[in-house]
Amino acid sequence: MKKVIIATQNLGKARDFEALLRPFGYEVLTLKDVAQDMDVEETGTTFEENAILKAEAVAEALQIPVIADDSGLEIDALNGEPGVYSARYAGGEKSDNANIDKVLEKMAGVPENERTARFRCVLAVAAPNRKTETFSGSCEGEILTERRGENGFGYDPIFWVPSEGRAMAELKPEEKAAISHRGNALQKLKLAMPEWLL
Template sequence: MKKIVIATQNKGKAKDFEALLAPLGYKVLTLLDVAQDLDVEETGVTFEENAILKAEAVSKVLGIPVISDDSGLEIDALNGEPGVYSARYAGAAKSDSANIDKVLEKMSGVPENGRTARFRCVLAVAAPNEKTETFSGSCEGIILSTPQGNNGFGYDPIFYVPAQSKAMAELLPHEKAAISHRGNALRELQQRMPKWLNEEKQS
């Protein structure tokens, strides 16, 4: 069984990747397993740039295939904020509750028809001597005025999904996976799996 590293220390993300890659013969590892101290500065201005930066940097250090994930929330009324700064919108401490409070404060007074937003996720797949490829997914929604639900993480409690008639944080894990930005990006990766990644499994 070949190993592939997900350039994250988020255990929740790791489970999403395991569900996709284990059936293809891969053992999924994260930075918590192989390089806890490896920190790649996210200097990109887009999700694509940051995903590529992380994937290529970690792949170069470890010498094996790496998948990275950069994702966040884009709010139309805030000109796309928080975007690539989603995790640290309210400060370097990366507090979910503080980030939510900042969004709600900035969205105060915005009517429902102006509260459109989306979660976006970009995956980058990198390996030594191979061209890095990217895959993306999104999920459309509306920013709520007050948090709802206790599931998920990040901005899920204030992200209402009209197709489900629930906030993202009110969905069960399998319901979220079926419609989420990360789930959609993973499905695109599965459909367009780089040829060299499949071959890597056989070597």
């Protein structure tokens, strides 16, 4: 089985990649498996900049092909927040619950027809002595007024997917993979998979 390194310590993201890449014969490894202490500072101002930073740093350090993902939630009523700050929106340590609480608080009183949002994802594929390539995807939805569902991670419990009639956290992993921002970006990656990754 072919191995691919995903430049993340996030097990939720790792599960998403596994659901998407296993059918293509890949064993998904994360930084927890190969370089536990490695943490690349995300100093970019866009998802694309951060994904490239992570992919190139890990590929250079480990001398192997790497896929890095930077993704987050953009809420129209909050002028695109939390955006690139999605993981640490509530400040300090990463906390899904604290981040969700902050969104719900800021969205209190926003009418239903103004609660539009999207998950956005950029994947960067890097390898030593290769040109880094990026692939992006998004998933449109709305922000709920309370949590729903037990699956997924991050903002999934408050992200309503109109096409599914359910919250993202109510979808099974394979259902989420079929419609998610990460799933859309990975479909583009698979269609234009760099030769050196095959």
